[in-house]
Amino acid sequence: MYLTKIHPRVSETDGVGHINNTTVPIWFEAGRNEIFKLFTPDDNFDNWKMIILNMSVDYVSQIYFGREVAVHTWVKKIGNTSLQLYEEIRQNDRICAKGTVTYVNFNLQMQKSDPIPEGIRKELKHHLFDDTDY
Template identity: 65%
Template sequence: MYETRIEPRVSETDGAGHINNTVVPIWFEAGRKEIFKLFTPDLSFKNWRMVIVNINVDYIRQLYYGREVTVKTWVKKIGNSSLVLYEEIWQDGDVCAKAQTTYVNFNFEIQKTEPIPSHIRQELEKHLLEEQE
């Protein structure tokens, strides 16, 4: 599992007094930085490889300014050219949002997906989600 800590900003708080729902997918993306580095070590858009093709977010509890959040990111499934992530946002000891996100390894020069290289696959396998009954 990858963990990323975020300090909510005033600008992310809406008129209802909680973090706006549009911010949550951005925080999930922040939790993927180490995965992005596996595919594009220099994080250059010139060499970018990861393309998001699907995201589903469940909002469970409100999130608030002034209280740190933790984004937890697991690899749920590794396909030939795609991977599915399972993500959670925690605040004050509670899960406040969950997401499942699918990415593909995409070559922009030829405009096609490509298989995930074995060295990246091996690193991703270290972060596989262990399903709990």
């Protein structure tokens, strides 16, 4: 599992006092940075590989300003050219949002998907989701 800590900002808080629902997908994306680095080590968008195919978010509980948030990111499935992640946002050890996202390893120059390299696949396997733990 990848773990990213977020400190909610005032600007992410909406008029009813909790973190706005539009912020959650942004925080989920922040939790994927280490995975992005596996596919594009130089962070150069000319060489970018991770193209999002779809995502879903379930909002489970409100999130509040002033309390640290933990983004947990697991690898759920690894295909030939794509991978699916399972993500949770927790505050005070409570699941506040959860979701899945699917990415494809995409070659921008060739405009086609590429197989996930074995070295990356091996690293991703260290972060597989085991639902018996939760």
